[in-house]
Amino acid sequence: MKILLADDHNLLAEAVGNMLNAQPGNVAITTDSYDGILSLLSEHTDVDIVLLDLKMPGMVGLASVKSVIEKSAPAKVVLFTGMVDRHFLHSALELGCKGLIPKTMPLQSLNSVLQLINSGQVFVPMDAGTPGLDKAGPEHDLTEKELFVLRLAADGLTNKEIARDMGTNEVTIKMHMRSICKKLNARNRAHAAMISRERALI
Structure with missing residues (x-):
């Protein structure tokens, strides 16, 4: 080989x-x-x-x-x-x-x-699917929709732009971001993006 x-x-x-x-x-x-x-x-x-x-x-x-x-x-x-x-x-x-x-x-x-x-x-x-390899842990699991929002946010898109791409409204995106930050113990969206890259979530 x-x-x-x-x-x-x-x-x-x-x-x-x-x-x-x-x-x-x-x-x-x-x-x-x-x-x-x-x-x-x-x-x-x-x-x-x-x-x-x-x-x-x-x-x-x-x-x-x-x-x-x-x-x-x-x-x-x-x-x-x-x-x-x-x-x-x-x-x-x-x-x-x-x-x-x-x-x-x-x-x-x-x-x-x-x-x-x-x-x-x-x-x-x-x-590979247990907390030992999943730094977020099952109690912090992000949904597929939250992961999608997180990827777009990490790429620099605003809530308005993310809402447009997902066919929803800014209030919904803000709710997703609050949930993401809570699950990742992040202070804000920038911190969440940093954590997600460190953990290879996106």
């Missing part, structure tokens, strides 16, 4: 890369940014799997995940992260992501999981 490991935690990337390269038949290449992914994909058209960290420079939520999936095809893209909101994971899987590998996974298990994914399977840990 040829694996592109994209992670800006250099020590972790080095350890994972060395382990993968030590396995017969494996070639691991690494980068620490979104731009680096695009550059390596243009140079290495035979990549089988992309291990994608969500917190690297240049990564902007689902838009970047979608871009990597499109540009790396037919390679399989797998989220490689410490934690991820289950709504984000669901959306990533719908875009064509082939699963989630937690950074807490023992290194000795990683190669077997990658072989499974390379064979065409989707891998998601059984606890």
Whole structure:
């Protein structure tokens, strides 16, 4: 397998890369940014799997995940992260992501999981939908509509513009924003947007 490991935690990337390269038949290449992914994909058209960290420079939520999936095809893209909101994971899987590998996974298990994914399977840990991987926690679950409002707000749209796009009124959007801020323990919409990006909710 040829694996592109994209992670800006250099020590972790080095350890994972060395382990993968030590396995017969494996070639691991690494980068620490979104731009680096695009550059390596243009140079290495035979990549089988992309291990994608969500917190690297240049990564902007689902838009970047979608871009990597499109540009790396037919390679399989797998989220490689410490934690991820289950709504984000669901959306990533719908875009064509082939699963989630937690950074807490023992290194000795990683190669077997990658072989499974390379064979065409989707891998998601059984606890990927539990509070351990969902920083917001079930008591703070955002509805799909709230996530949509949050994405638009994080993109800089005003309540009036969001209401227009959703075919509703500003009062309804304000109610959604109050609910979002309460669930995320955010002080205001800007704080909610910051939290949502940190937690990869959008």
